[in-house]
Amino acid sequence: MLGYLTLIFTCQLAGELLVGTLAMPVPGPVVGMVLLLLYLALRRSVPEGLGQAAGGLQRAMSLLFVPAGAGVMLHFHLLAEAALPLGLGLLVSTVATIAITGLLMSWLGRGARDDG
């Protein structure tokens, strides 16, 4: 399991290096995800330890957003000042995006699922 955690960290480091060197418009960890996907595609299976390491990280994933979320305390003033446009904008946009993306995908993706 430690070996596979090392693999995950190595993919992230390589991702950060690629993003920095090529000035790519995506975050390093996302490129790291693509690199790990390539590794799995070449290997043609998920090693048990990697599955465990990934599962552990993903079960804790909600927790990992708490420190960034507490950053809200830095902007009480700005948030109160623009409470109406920000609140309405976030609420309407989040609901609309989820509904439209979900409906389109469930409609367009029907064929792909029926094949499977």
Place this chain on the structure above:
Amino acid sequence: MDNLENLAETWVYLSASPLFHLTLTLVAFQGASWLFEKGGRNPLLNPVLGAVIVVVAVLVATGTDYATYFEGAQFVHFLLGPATVSLAVPLYRQWALVRRSALAITVSLLCGSLTAILTAVGVAGLAGGGGEVLASIAPKSVTAPVAMAIAEELGGVPSLTAVLVIVTGILGAMLGPMVLTFAGVRDWSARGLAMGTASHGIGTARALQVNETAGAFAGLAMGLNALATALLLPILWGLLF
């Protein structure tokens, strides 16, 4: 008496140490998760929201600034990167379905990405938001590091964008499952893609709790929407303003 003094001194020392704020983060989240499960996973009891409220309340009550808190909390925050990389595992397991749905994913994702930008800017603008507010809210559906870089490019406030990104994620995790069920979207790949497009990693984490297919498509959507928004939004901004 001596012991009490020792306790007080030790406490003053510990309350400013990384250990205290790291533990505070974990305890707040454990408590909030317990409440979420006890409450039948009621969306109003979202554990990220609950934990943030507790942490901020403790910091404000003790007069601690965010930078001091983050010295401890950064160890938790740091794991976001490896957790994102690890999403390759569910994605690989669903790869056959992803390949068969490639066209559907591309079209749904691009439409979702445009919806996220245009409705956020449109509604905030109609409600009286100024230029700085609009530039800060425009990239709100995208994972924080990318959203902050885009906001800066458009003339927004990057640290405000970071907060809006988190609030969007929490809103998506709270309301998303309800909205999708109401809209009649039952398929796990569509539910996941919607959660990841609209509310990035927090939506992905919520999707992973429910179903692996949903989690895989959410992680994929999070990555693709970061790319789509980074490429599309600056062009769109030039056309709009």
